[in-house]
Amino acid sequence: MTTALPQHPTPHPVTMKKPEKPDKPAHGKIDVTITYAGLTKPFTVKPDQTVQSLLALALTTFCVHTNPHTQSLFSTKGELADAQTLAAAAVVDGDHLLLRPSEVKGGQSRGSNYSVTSCARRRPVTWVAA
Numbered sequence: 355m356t357t358a359l360p361q362h363p364t365p366h367p368v369t370m371k372k373p374e375k376p377d378k379p380a381h382g383k384i385d386v387t388i389t390y391a392g393l394t395k396p397f398t399v400k401p402d403q404t405v406q407s408l409l410a411l412a413l414t415t416f417c418v419h420t421n422p423h424t425q426s427l428f429s430t431k432g433e434l435a436d437a438q439t440l441a442a443a444a445v446v447d448g449d450h451l452l453l454r455p456s457e458v459k460g461g462q463s464r465g466s467n468y469s470v471t472s473c474a475r476r477r478p479v480t481w482v483a484a
Contacts (some may be wrong), residue, residue, distance in 0.1 A: 382400060382401075383401075384449075385397070385398050386399065387447045387450050387451070388451045388452070389451070389452050389453065390416040392455035393416065393448035395412075395416070397412070399440060401445070402441060404436065404439075405425055405427055405434045405443055406436040406439065409425065409436060411452075418453075426453075427451045429452075431457075433456060433457060
């Protein structure tokens with residue numbers, strides 16, 4: 355013996371709304387992805403962090419040891435200034451950034467002179483910036 359289920363007189367319409375992506379999540383952090391040399395990795399940062407701090411984290415994460423001082427972060431709007439906060443640089447949750455050589459830093463000297471040890475000669479070598 356089968357019993358019929360009661361029917362609703364009128365079905366309730368269901369409307370689907372796409373959730374809006376907030377600029378700043380409730381927990382005060384934003385999630386961004388950074389791509390370097392074909393690898394993409396996620397980072398969770400605070401909007402009041404400087405671009406320089408995220409750059410340092412990315413350089414460490416991607417193991418960039420060759421000329422790290424020439425690297426910069428880029429968004430779709432262009433190169434991000436190291437001294438700016440991520441919020442001031444308009445970096446929002448879900449942004450995708452690129453880590454690549456800077457257009458400015460590559461030709462810039464890092465101080466008037468500095469010393470390094472030459473591996474070939476095993477003695478200090480001093481370069482003076484021109």
